[in-house]
Amino acid sequence: MADAGSAPDILLVSSREDARQWIQESLRGWGRAHRLHWVPDPNLAVSRARELLPQVLLVDDELGPTDDVHTAITQLHERVPEADIIAIIEEANVAETASLAVLAGARAFVTKPLSGDTLARSIQEVLDRRERERPTEAQATPEGQIIVFCAPKGGTGCTTLAVNTAIGLHALAEEPVVVVDAGYAAPAVDVVVNARSDRSILDLLPRLPQIDPDLISGVLVEHASGVRLLLAPPPQDLANPIPVLKLYRILLELRRTFPWVIVDLGLPLNEQAFAFLGGADRIVVSVLPEMVCLRNTRLMLEHLHERNYGRDKVWVVLNRGDLRGGVSQGDIEDRLGVSIKHVVPDDQGLATHSINRGVPVATGNRRSALGRAYRNLARKLVEDSAPPEEKRSGSLLQRLWPFG
Secondary structure (H helix, E strand, C coil), rough: CCCCCCEEEEEEEECCCCHHHHHHHCCCCCCCCCCEEEECCCCCCCCCCCHHHCCCEEEEEECCCCCCCHHHHHHHHHHHHEEEEEEEEEEEHHHHHHHHHHHHCCCCCEEEECHHHHHHHHHHHHHHHHCCCCCCCCCEEEEEEEEECCCCCCCCCCCHHHHHHHHHHHHHHHHEEEEEECCCCCCHHHHCCCCCCCCCCHHHHHHHHHHHHHHHHHHCEECCCEEEEEECCHHHHHCCCCCCHHHHHHHHHHHHCCEEEEECCCCCCCCCHHHHCCCCCCCCCEECCHHHHHHHHHHHHHHHHHHCHHHHEEEECCCCCCCCCCCHHHHHHHHCCCCCCECCCCCCCHHHHHHHHHHHHHHHCCCCHHHHHHHHHHHHHHHCCCCCCCCCCCHHHCCCCCCC
């Protein structure tokens, strides 16, 4: 899912022992950053490609005992249709092999011995064609907003904030909203909304090459508020971390399907977490007015900035802002060097009661100060996503229901 100019993933299928080095040398003069992966066994090529979801597959006609490049390309084209295939063919066999490779699904072919310029040019042409064949802006389905909620430590109310804001967005914008529970080490969304289901993101992973809105819909759980949920599996069911590229793929499809994708991110900030953060339009950091949280928040913000997430992309939301004995908003802003975007009042009794009942405040106590604060955060997100002309004219505000 590389954008134009970003570093594409390339998977080489070849039984040659020096295959990776051979291709790296051929691409040395390309001048474009890329990630090269290699699988020496053609029988493992499909599973490896479905795990990596590369943009380009290089299939060498040296595939071991069978050397059946036609069959290998056919299987890869059928099972990993998102990848563009380039066949690498011995020059002496080009007449009989090249046409079969193209008929099997290859986008192009190059001949051996390889010329670095030829291979690089072929890959670039395939990537350029991929870009040209994307729907035009007029044809494309508008992509939704991805809002990632995260926190510097546990216990900040991040999940409660994410879920209640999602419910407010659904009511306010009158558009579909999906909540993704990405707290794989300690999932919580199902408890906060009292959702009982065996369906989770694990049901999507084996069928990623066929992913579409219908498949996603069959896995999502619908809450009484109308918000849809992509739940996390129980931690014991997740033997290994979900591959980052698979998370990217799911996130892309959700963005195409839903105007609003709300991600409740767990701890720690590992590569899985950055898969979500990298696709976010807005990062909402939930903090508490106490010193340990503020110390961790400062470190977290520094880490996000080191990863080139601009300060304007990150919103700091102060939860339990009027907590008795808590650090004042002014002191927090001075310590963190940022402005607090939104403040949620302290009503721990109501928040705990709502979680224990499995009824979010945004539905069960929407007129409370807490309920109004969640809706106001939703309103700010809607206003933030509006086209500049709507922000200037105020036409968006006229569509918002009262927040008093």
